[in-house]
Amino acid sequence: MSSITLDNITVDIPILGAGTRSLKNSLISAATGGTLKVRDGYKLSVRAVDGLSLELNHGDRLALIGHNGAGKSTLLRVMAGIYPPTEGSVRVEGRIAPIFDLGFGMDPDSNGWDNILLRGIALGLSLDEIRPAVQEIAEVSELGEFLDMPIRTYSAGMSARLAFAISTSVRADVLLIDEGIGAGDAAFLNKAKQRTNKLIEEAGLLVLASHSDQLIVDWCTQGLWLEHGKPRMIGPVEEVLWHYRVSVEEAAKASA
């Protein structure tokens, strides 16, 4: 069984920009008894998620909806255990697969076969898990002999296909997906759709952050609308999406 329980989560992301990251300022602020601290605002941070509680169970398919910077990606990273929250606690049951950036981990100078391994490692698989799946991934990618070539020689569509084939080969109980996964050319899309559907059906739990209404409605049953890191609305996905769209349009009208 898979489940996600978030209990009153707050995430402050420290901004270690100019002035705050340097050792000199920390030493000076320590030596001057914190006067600089006040002026610099030593602990500058952005509150990305603000007091969020959430309970997801086996079978739930949740879409995270909201503007850029609403905290969708941060929340996914909290669920993956990558960002430990500043306040609150997280409990996730089941094997987690975070799929954030489809092509992450791939190396342009290595050939397709090596990249299957590299991308698989970035997805958190062990070599023992990837190696048996290599042949199947190669077939899905339909790249044939191109797999022997370094992927810098691929067209954008070809590398997207390979990345897609690898990323959708993971089997997990809890699937965390950021942004759209539906890349590739028309001929590939049908196959892609079947494959993503299978991936999602097999996972016990899905959390998707996306700006694509189509993807959200196709894949998810519930929606969580985030605004400035706070939950604005949670409920059936169509309803939440509708309210979100209305508010976006109203905001556009108001500013016009």
Added chain:
Amino acid sequence: MSSSTILEVHSHIGWPRMLAQAAADIGGGLQRWRTWTFLSSHELRRQYQRSVLGPFWLTINMGILVGALGWFYSGVFGQDIESFLPHVTLGFMVFGLISGIINDSCAVFSGSAASIRQSQLPLSFYVFKLICRHVIAFAHNFSIYVVVWLFFPIDLGWSAFLAIPGLALILLAGFFAALIIGPLSARFRDIPPIIGSLMQIFFFLTPVFWNADALSDRAYFVNANPFYHYLELVRAPLMGSAPATLSWVVAGGLTAVLAVAAFIFFARYRSQIAYWA
């Protein structure tokens, strides 16, 4: 499918939990040894991709350096080249390993920021990968020593095998040092240049390409330098003599202290690394 996997993260946890999680992180990193050996050798190969000799360029670079400096400085210091060249060769090899690990540990987390924010690999994984990459490079460089050993009279006995525990101590100390330097460098971006210049100074202060015997009245100066002891643990056995007891004591003691300090430090700040990197 291991559906019993449970992730639990709490914002405010006590020391016992922090230490347990740090231990789990290091254990999880160790468990993935096949992955980091694959990745580190892949990284090295990629660096020399499409070159005919591949990573052996590392060896050739060092071979030329050691040959030229050995020949030149044996004249400057008025030393016998037959013992001086092996001394310099091992000095460069071993000090190169130590300083390479320390310098690279500055970027062990900040250089992998994207990966840390994308995948759930234990943080110690990146440190293991770093150490492994240097071990592979060292193994390539070791062939220089073999060549030197073939052409110069080095009288090796069973004590040569003492170089193995010596090397292990260097790698252990490097691992723990990186657990401290890595997060610190990610948080404070002034640390890498400071460490870079310190290592440069220590390169000259440590008897890498000069002989410690040359400073009979300043032995304390060499003995107070921890890098000297680590260097000697590997160099002395491969030169045909056993390392001094003092070197074992200093290097062993320092590694133990480093291990405890690094473990506590890593446990305390591990949760911040994803934010700092």
